[in-house]
Amino acid sequence: MNAPLRKSRPYVFWGQTQSLCETCLALVPTKIQILDDEVWYEKRCPDHGVQSTLVSDDAAYWRRCKSFIKPGDTPLSFQRRTEFGCPYDCGLCPDHEQHSCLALIEITDHCNLTCPVCFAESSPQRSHFTPLATVERMLDALVKSEGEPDLVQISGGEPTLHPQFFDILAAVRARPIRHVMINTNGLRIAREPDFVARLAENKRGLEVYLQFDSLSRAGLTDIRGADLRRIRQQALENLEREGISTTLVATIKRGVNDDEIGDIVHHALQWSCVRGVTLQPVQDAGRNADFNKDTDRIMLSEIRRRVVETGVFGDNDMIPLPCNPESISIGYGLRNGTTVLPLTSMVPREELLSVMPNTISPEKYPVLREKFVELFSLSSGALNTGQRVAEFLCCLPSVQVPDNLGYEHVFRVTIVQFLDRFNFCVANVKRSCIHFVTERGEIIPFDTYNLFYRNGAIDGIRARLAEAGA
Template sequence: MTLLKMTRSICPKCNKVIDASVVEEDGKVWLQKKCDVHGSFKELYWGDANMYKWVEGFASEGAGVSNPAISIDPSKVACPYNCGLCTAHKSHTALANVFVTNRCNKRCWYCFAGLDNIKKNGYVYEPPFEQIVEMLRVLRDERPVPTNAIQFTGGEPTIRDDMLDIIKEAVKMGFQSIMLNTNGITLALDPDLVARYRKAGVNFLYLSFDGVTATTNPKNHEYIPKIIENCRKAGMPVTLVPTLINGVNDHEIWPIVRFGLDNIDVVRSVNFQPVSFVGTMTRSISEEEKRKAQRITIPDMAHKLEAQSKGLIRASGFYPVPTVAPVADIISKVRGGMPITKFTCNSHCGMATFVFKDGDKIIPLEEFVDIGRAYKLLKELSFEDLGTNVGKLKAATKLYSKVSKIVNKEKAPKDVDVASMIVDVLLKKGGTDKFVLRSMMIGSMHFMDPYNYDIDRVQRCVIHYVTPDGRIIPFCAFNVLPEFYRDKINKKFGIPIAEWEKQTGKKLEDDLKRI
């Protein structure tokens, strides 16, 4: 056993902050910790120790937040219990979740928000339009980098009657990336609804998609063909979002990707989310054997994809999220120092790769681009003077020349000029369009739970929730510690179910009947 680092975690029984060690053993990485009251715990952290150590080389420092809602001395911060964001947080918001309702038209057994039994929770959380606008304003007021990307989530956001109005208001406020997190059922039942959301300002559907069969995806399998058809007609890009559970749907990783590639004109990305044992899944936490059987990590997903695709998409093609951090530095310089969203999460939070299609042929990006050399080139360029027109011209010329040398044009898709695409991404507004339209991203983001909790990851989190009281809370605090955040906020700003039903004349069961 080899010690890789010391960190801080929480006791999964009492939530007390305790010391933890991250160790390598048998080719895997484990988190070990001991609570004085509840004893020792050992949990799988990453399924591949070599990959764990490799991704650390891509770590990038963030700008943090200069106007934190919780302004206290960093030395006195009791992370993760002072979230808001606080002075100890090291990254700004890259994507904000706007939790618009805890009502849902499904009751999923693995829901991380714990909404399978809303009656047990006792409250309907559904902030009024005006309150949501104030929440959006908090995000736009974040400094030094105003939040630019939001995701409306729930529950099922599309069952709100005023969802289109909320989206239109977000557009007016300057948000450039607006995602809608949905199971898509309402969008299948109403053929015009996708088009209305697209027209209102939604850039992406973040579509729950747990498998290609009714067994692995009982939630919305029967609706998927109609959802994709309606999105195709409306020109609505889609991200497929499978919750990955070992022994449940991990055998369909490649078929899920294959489905995305077969619909690449609509599906722009597939983002696997390895299950975290929070919310409804807390029932598995108390059953150690079941939890360990269902646990799957990012490297496990990547290796399974390589095996299932018979080596077509290799695990070595996945790079950690902070790999793109130099891109933000370059774009900021090109735009005269303008604050740009920079993905500076912990290197172990997520990974991604890209694939292209050339006719029926599938070509991974790493097949024709030396990504490692490309990263080094971007790092070098991020330190150069790019603030003048002369600087930009020199950078474009230099970049095109150098990138061309690390691209194998013989293996590249016939009509894809990657060097030109990369120059456009860095030097032109809207420059990502060419790249996005020709490729499909395959990614994975692993949110934590009380067993694999690493406070270093929380402090670098870039995916946050905004709340009605003006706080911004990291995803892995909001959902992992519901008694401090999610459930507490639901109760504080929610309405007792009986009162809500009396006010609205509706019944919670009516949501299920919409299906």
């Protein structure tokens, strides 16, 4: 009689993490499984059973992310003690593994749009404007935590509607903050050239983070609730005229605008003021009208593949960003018109993972030197002197470029995947480097803030945990 044969499981058990039950948002044990070329979370909630969720459709790239993890930078101060465990002690608490690469300061919940997709649930009906004195305390809390913060993003709501907007901008400038972004839907920038001219007076170290989800009426109506094609065109024309650095940012929703990713990247290269494109898979948080997990979710890996198909950045150019590699992928280069020289693939991984600030010089990499000369029609000797450019990229080495080149020649494509109830992972959220600064001076990761803190759910969770531990 033949002995029964053991069967192999249909997946590779990669490891274990903690994710969220997609029904009750409880923290639950989660298997990480690799099935063919896909990565899945299998979650087990005692109340709602087993849930299987796709988190990547490119297991090779997902594995590659693990080799890009580098030591995080510790904040100078923390705002809360570790008591209940991640993600219930934000923050930041001493158990968080990364400082604030980018800090968001929300100055209003008022907006001139009611977007079907809005993590802040802003609208014309909401009317809170954060007082200037409160904003200054928020900025001071950030400076205390960071020393010299790399990047502050003034956000909302629609921040340009704040009656003290330029006073707030001046308050940022008055502190040792290296760069500032304005997160805007572009309506005021499109309609008020005088407002843009005043922005231009402060344009050194400033960048406009302009919503740009689609080039089509259907895509814009689905995501923003209005056909904003003329607004986006006029806003870019006004920003171009004033030479204000701009990033186009698109929320990507499967079946709505994912087929436009290449068009958006190539459109960005038509504008000399545009420094890059940021692509964000829709995060199921806040207002997310008619969201369907099975049809609307899209992975970072899928968006990355669409970017590679553009030919602007290749597969080796779109690298995991070392501070939070599973959540952020970036291709970074220099442009001359619409031609882009990728740099990220030319830099050895050990230099990208260096914990010390370093500079990539064409003298050190002959291939880079040759491509500089070719792209910009330079004499070889012109590369012997130069300046460093890597603004808004605190986690990457700066690049030595000739004196006649600068930040206006930078072009990048960044994919930022925020965590929600589907792809939440405690390890990833501990590495989060994009943080909100609250009016109480707390600093909270973008992911946990929108899941637990913005709506006040954390208070009930902490009360239950405290009662259970009593």
